[in-house]
């Protein structure tokens with residue numbers, strides 16, 4: 001049996017990077033039974049897959065995302081329907097509007113959660129700082145103002161269970177389905193109000209932007225995309241921020257450099273953290289016909305994972321790619337994806353992570369990992385530290 005036949009979901013969850021390095025060297029396009037995907041692991045091939053919708057369709061027959069959230073989703077359509085969905089979601093999250101509102105949105109949430117942590121001298125920065133900021137910032141930007149934090153946290157864990165259920169586990173599916181139905185009910189009520197009284201929330205832009213006067217996009221058309229965006233948007237900036245901070249805390253020399261020049265080096269540290277540990281591992285596609293790539297033939301209809309996580313560690317672009325180094329100047333990472341489906345929230349996410357880390361670093365002179373409880377990374381499709389126990393001073 002080859003390593004690709006032997007690898008298990010558990011091994012990938014624990015640490016997929018050595019396996020990706022092996023595939024990049026030995027079998028850069030390779031079927032991996034454990035996850036039922038053709039893994040594409042080199043930068044050039046990942047970019048090729050994501051930028052060639054005529055060969056690799058975003059519409060996949062056995063999509064766990066559609067099974068849980070319904071159709072069409074922005075992630076799983078191409079062509080005019082995809083364009084229409086982007087026209088609704090993009091306006092709220094373009095770089096200019098984001099720059100105007102991000103600090104006012106993130107800072108009050110960050111300061112509230114940090115003051116409670118400081119009173120206790122520390123705690124778990126994942127559960128008690130980064131995840132709440134990420135979740136509340138996205139929910140508020142969307143227009144879900146009165147949904148409390150425990151409900152939002154339950155939503156994103158439930159949505160994730162459905163979205164990554166490549167192995168068709170019925171328990172995971174049931175959790176995803178229940179949360180999906182709950183979100184539909186809440187969103188329908190908000191849509192009903194926004195149809196009459198538009199505002200600056202993402203939900204309102206989705207209904208109204210680019211539509212002829214007096215018309216709105218149908219709610220049922222938007223709901224699956226609302227869920228996909230909630231999932232990516234609520235969870236991933238918090239995960240990314242945690243990985244960046246682990247990189248800095250385990251490299252005190254780099255942390256010192258960042259503290260000495262927050263304005264210039266914090267954004268670079270954020271980009272390096274997202275390269276080092278990609279919060280989202282793949283862009284998933286389906287081969288439209290038999291396609292030869294990387295020395296293999298992907299059969300028509302097969303599911304293909306373009307592994308942005310692996311591309312960001314491709315040694316043909318990054319020297320010593322497994323190490324965290326904020327001073328590398330080797331070009332962009334792949335964490336936000338390529339092609340027409342590149343992340344709509346990339347500016348919102350990056351600026352939010354910078355703002356959350358800035359509030360933390362400005363207010364804490366000492367951030368120290370708790371030695372008995374070191375951070376442990378988990379996940380291959382969604383990867384982050386499971387906890388980040390620190391003392392703060």
Ligand code: HEM
Pocket residue numbers: 074075076086089093138228229232233234236237240274278279280282283284308335336337338340341342343344345346348349350
């Ligand atoms: C660090 C945080 C984030 C990372 C690493 C990330 C990564 C990605 C990646 C890799 C894709 C491409 C998926 C594919 O093609 O299959 C994507 C798509 C997407 N992301 Fe993000 N994302 C992040 C945060 C956000 C946030 C905060 C939002 C909310 C505004 C968001 C909204 C979206 C949407 C709507 C799509 C689908 C775009 C499309 O299909 O056209 N993401 N993201």
